[in-house]
Amino acid sequence: MSEERLRVSRREVLKGAAGAAAWLGVPAAARAEGEERAPSWPGIRRLGPGPTPLSFRLNGEAVTIEVTPRTTLLDALRGPLGLTGAKRACDRGACGACTVWIDGRTANACTVLALDVDGLAVTTVEGLSSGNALHPVQEAFVAQDALMCGFCTPGMVMSCAKLVERGAVDEESLREGLSGNLCRCGAYPHIFRACQEAQR
C-alpha cells in the first residue's frame, strides 16, 4: 500500500474537505446532511458519512468492521475492536502513546483514519508477543524496569521493537527514533538500556 496514503493526516483530510466544499460552492452543512446531493466522480468511491465497511489484517487475522469515515484507527482499535493496548493520550500525533505498525511501519494510530488502513496489515502491542512468549523488547522492558506508570509503554514498546529490528540501538538512533514517544514518568534511561539488551 502506498506510503503517500498513510501520510495523509486528519488535519489534511479536514483541510481537503473544506477546500473541496469551497470549490464546489456547497455549504458544509448541506454536504453533511444530504448524501444524495454530493456529486460523484467516475472511479472514485465515496465514503460515508454513515458506517462504512473496512477490512484489514489485525495482528495477523482478517477483520471486517464498519466505521464512520471520521473514525481514527486508534478509536476503531480501542472501541469496536476491543484492543485497548494502544493508548489515547493526546489524540493529535504528539505523544506516541498510540503507536502501532501499519504494513510494518510505525504510525500514530490517532492520526490515521481507520478507513485508510483498508487492505493493510496492522500490528498492535497485543500482537507483538506470541502466546506466552514475550517479544525480546518486552522481556527487556520487564527486566530493566523500563516503565513506571506504564501508560506510554505499549506505544514505546512498538517503537522500540522497530528500532531493535533495524539494529538502530546506539544512543543517537534511540534518541532520534524515540523522539515521537513521550514518557512523562521519565523511564527513558531504562528504555534505552532495554533496547540495547534486546538487541543482544
Next chain:
Amino acid sequence: MSQRTLELGFSGHSEERRVEVPPDAPPPWDLRSDLKVAGKPHPRLEARLKVTGAARYTADQRLPGMIFAGAVRSPHAHARVRRLDLSRAKKLPGVLYSEAYPQREVRYAGQAVAALAAESEQVLDDALALVEVDYEVLPHVVRTEDALAEDAPAVAGRRNVRQGRGMRRGSLRRVEEAHARADVVLTREYRTQVQTHTCLEPHGSVARWEGDRLTVWASTQATFAFRQTLARALGISAAQVEVITEHMGGGFGSKFGADAWDVFAARAARATGRPCFFMLDRRAEHLVAGNRPDSIQRCTFSVRRDGKLLGAQVTSHGTAGLGRGAGVLNPAIYAFEATYSDQYDVLTHAGSARAFRAPRHPQGVFALEGMLDELAEAIGMDPLELRRKNDPHPVRQAQYDVGAEAIGWSRRKPSGSSPGPLKRGLGVAAARWAHNARPGTAVRCRIGRDGSVLVANGSQDIGTGTRTILAQIVAEELGLPLAAVEVRLGRTRDPYGHGSGGSVTAPSIAPPARRAAYACRQRLLAAVAAALGCEAESLSLREGRVHGAERELSFAAACGLLPTESIEATATGGPEDMSYPSFTREVAGVQFAEVEVDAELGTVRVVKVVAVQDCGLVANPLLARSQINGGVLQGISYALHEERILDARTGDMLNANLLDYKILGAREVPEIVAIPFSVANGRTSTGMSSLGEPPTVPTAGAVANAVANAIGARVRSLPITPEKVLAAIAEAERTRRASDGEKKKKKKKRIF
C-alpha cells in the same frame, strides 16, 4: 517488650541504638539485617501486563452499554454567561443526559458551563458543538505581575494578594542584624513558571450503578479520598461506593479526590441506568486539572568572607490561579544564622493549582541554590565548599563526596572561563524531604491451606512500584520467593491506605505489611508445631521451607497442616511499627549537573546528572533508580522546557497541547548516574523512606548553576530558554565592558 540493639546510619557512619520492640511486632531492620528478597532489584510485578497492553487502565474500561461524557468549556478567562442553550444539542439523536451550569461568571478559561453524555464519542463531539453560549467578556488578569498592579481587575473579593497561614516565618529583625555583620549581602530576584502535570493518562473515571451501589474505575492516586469526596458530592454513604484503580497512568499530585467530571459521570450513569465514561481531553488536562504555581522570589542573602551563611530573607509572590498554596521552600536546607520569609498567593483568572511532585520545593530550591552560588562567587569560594561548610545533615555531607567524585567536580573551572562557543559547566544543589511514614494504613495478609499467600490493601500503585515492594516485604518475612506472594491493590473494599501524596506510600504501607505477615508467620508456625509436637520457637521459615530441630518441610506442606482453610491477619501501621527514634530527621539528597551551552544559539544541553538520593533502606534498587531517573528528568524538563503560557490579552492558554507545551523527550535525556543511598534510620520496622518526590527537588537548581558556571552569567528565571541565555550573556558582556571602560578611564587619568 523486648530489647534490641540496632545498628543505624550508613556505611562508614553508623552507631548502635537500643530500642524496645513491642510484643507482636517484628524488630526493625537495620544495617545488620541480612535481607533476601526485600532490598533486592526485582522487576515490578505488573510489568508483564504493562508491556503486553493487557493492563487495564481507567481509560481502557469498556463496559456493556457504556455512554460517553464531555464538557463545554469557556474560552474566556472571565465572562458572564448571558445565555446558555442546550436545546439543539439535546435534540441530537443519541444524546442521553445533560447538565447546564449557568453560573453568573466563569473565572478561568476551561471552566465548564455545560456537560453532556451521549451514546458514542462521535455523537458527543457533535452535541458539544451544538451547545450555544453567549458570553459577556469581562476584564481579566492572568499573569502574576499584572495581578499585583494597583488597578488590576479583582479576581475574587477585593484583594488579589493574600497571605495564608504559615506564609510568614522567622524574624526580620534577626535577619537584618545578621546582614549587618556580613561581608557580602546580595539582593536578587528569581522567577519560576507555571508547570502543568501532564500525566499521560488524563483525569477521569467510569461509573456504573447496580441498584444503589456505585462502582467507579478512577484514575486516582487516592482511592479512599476519591470514594469519600464522590460519595459526599452525590449525597450517599461511602459504603455504597467501590473505587477501583488497578493501574494508573501518572498523577504527580493532581489526582486525589473526585472532580466535577467524576461527579457528572456518576450522575449521568444513575440517570440513564448505563455506565458512563468521562476522561478529560488534553486541552482540559492543561487548563483545569492542576498545575505547579509560579513564583517571583526576592531574596536578600548574606555571608561572611569565611563562608559562614548569615541571613536569608525571601519575599515571594506566586499564583495558584483561583486556588491557594503558591508558597515556596526558601530559605531552607542550610544552617543560616537567621531567616525570614514572607510569602503571598496572588489570585489570577486561571485554573487552580494542585499539589505537584514536591510542592513548593523545586521552585524554592532553584532560587536558594542560585543565591548560594552567587554568594560563593562573591567571596571567591568553591560552591561545593560553601555547601559543605553550612550543611547540617550528616547524610548529605557524605553524599557530597560520592557525587563530587562521580561527576568529577575537580574539573570545574571558574565561571565563564570555558573558551569557544560550546561552553561546559558544572553545578550542584541539595534536596530535602520529610520522613513521611504515616500511621493508619492497614494491610491484610492471608495464607491459604493450599500454600497461597495473598496481600491486600485498597490503595493504588501510582507507578512507583508499591505492589512489588509489598510483595517483597511479605516474601521476606515469610522466607518465600517473590513469586509466591500475590498482591491485590486498588480496591476500596480492601483495607485502608493513604493517598499517594508526600511520598508516604511505601514507607507507610511496608511496616503494617510486615507485621501482618509476621502475625501470619507466628500462627503458621504454631500450627506446624502443634502438628509435629514441637515448640513453635524451635521452628523457622526460610528459603520456602519450615526448618525444625529434627526435620524440615516445604512451605506448602506446612500450610497443609493448618487447621482452617486459611489464616489471616490485618495490621494497621501505628506506634508499634513507626515511632522508633530516627537516625536522621530528614531525607537527604544531592545532585550534580554538567551542561553544555551553545553561547551563540543560547541552547542548553544537559550532559550528565549525578543524583545521590537517600532512600532509607532501599526497598528495591531497580525501582529506586527508576524513581530517581524520573525525578531528575522531570526536573530538567522544568528547568529548560515547560511553561504554561497564558495570553495576557485573551486569557486563554496558548499551548494547551503536547506539541506546544514542551516536555522533555528522548532527545534531551542526559546520562544519569542514579545512586540510591541506603540509610538505616530505624524509625520504622522496615526502614524505607520517602522517595517519590525528593529526587525532583534539586535538579533545576543544579542545572541552573551549571549553566551559570558555563557562561559566566546567570539566568534567574525558569525555564532557561535560549532567549534568556543570550540575554544573560549580552548583559554580562555589557557589564564587563562598562567596568573595563571604567578601569581604562581611571588608568588614563593616572597617566595624565
